[in-house]
Amino acid sequence: MQLGLTxxxxxxxxxxxxxxxxxxxxxxxxxxxxxxxxxQFRAGVQLACAAMVLVLAENNERISQQLASLQKES
Incomplete structure (x- = not known):
């Protein structure tokens, strides 16, 4: 199961x-x-946005795993 963003x-x-x-x-x-x-500003903005998306992607996967685990327990 995938939750959140593709x-x-x-x-x-x-x-x-x-x-x-x-x-x-x-x-x-x-x-x-x-x-x-x-x-310099443009590079900083791109780096910050990429880091934000990496955090979202990691959390997206973790939430999906937690929900899948909860469904197996039910």
Missing amino acids: QRELTELTRKSVQLILSGREGDSEALTQYKTSA
Whole structure:
């Protein structure tokens, strides 16, 4: 049994998260806009989002295993 997100959904979540963080917002200062275009910021955002998705993927598997174990006990 698989609970939660599929691999494709996790990949899409990563892509959308990066896109959302890097997109400009109304009211952003010029300095923030310039910083968001820097390679260092972009790399940090991508790394943070990838780490978030890895945690989700690990928990997704653990929850699935726990539920499968509970169903076997019932």
